[in-house]
Amino acid sequence: MTEHRPGPAVPAGGLRERKKQRTRDALLRAALLLFLSQGYDKTTVDEITDVVQVSQRTFFRYFANKEEVAFAVQDLVESHFVAALRARPASEGPLTAMRNAVLVAWDTVDEAISDVVPVDLYMRGYQLIESTPALLAVHLRRSTELEERIARLVADREGLDVDADPRPRVAVAAFSGVMRVTGRLWGQGQDTSVAAIRRMTEAYLDQIGPALAADWR
Incomplete structure (x- = not known):
């Protein structure tokens, strides 16, 4: 029977940072796709967060406004x-x-x-x-x-x-x-x-x- 050896542990802080980056990138991609499909002016922050399934508060943790994400x-x-x-x-x-x-x-x-x-x-x-x-x-x-x-x-x-x-x-x-x-x-x-x-x-x-x-x- 082969002994299972776990890989090196990833620091919790590193996991958190990667998760934050993934969330930011997902918001960015969702915003750009919405801007392109329906126009910048017509797109709301709520629509962007709905795509990613996060709160508006989460959006503003990464971006000050729509302009910044654009x-x-x-x-x-x-x-x-x-x-x-x-x-x-x-x-x-x-x-x-x-x-x-x-x-x-x-x-x-x-x-x-x-x-x-x-x-x-x-x-x-x-x-x-x-x-x-x-x-x-x-x-x-x-x-x-x-x-x-x-x-x-x-x-x-x-x-x-x-x-x-x-x-x-x-x-x-x-x-x-x-x-x-x-x-x-x-x-x-x-x-x-x-x-x-x-x-x-x-x-x-x-x-x-x-x-x-x-x-x-």
Whole structure:
């Protein structure tokens, strides 16, 4: 008779944390699916909690409001980009580093968020943000905050004082402007894949230099 040897015990705290993460992820997925099926404005917190079969109090333990849950995955994606930018070689200039970082971020976005939501659900959610006025207004405000974060990171890479040298903020403004244009155009298109937005992002970022040239003719 083979002796049964129990596996290593999992600390109770670890189990609790995993359960909390599963609940948060389930609320997030339920919210995104409801936003997509019936619209952000028409979806209530009660409807989200009903899907997951938890209380409204549980929802507010993880998210302050619907807006926060709508942008939760976007937070992950933005942090993924910032990490990719931090990892770029010091030899790359600011615009080259940002361009390469965003392309790497798109190439690896699946592995960055797949534990939380499928990448196709995120992409459809991103399209929803671009097409919902209430969410788009929040997205623009958040983009401004992200720009400042990136500008400070770029300044640190270059050994500059961001408040004394305008170049980091100017470079990031140009980069972010292109990103907003590509996001808007991609959101209006039929192909909502990661490959589509990556192609458009690369093509438009490669036009920053020519677009800023003194003479276009």
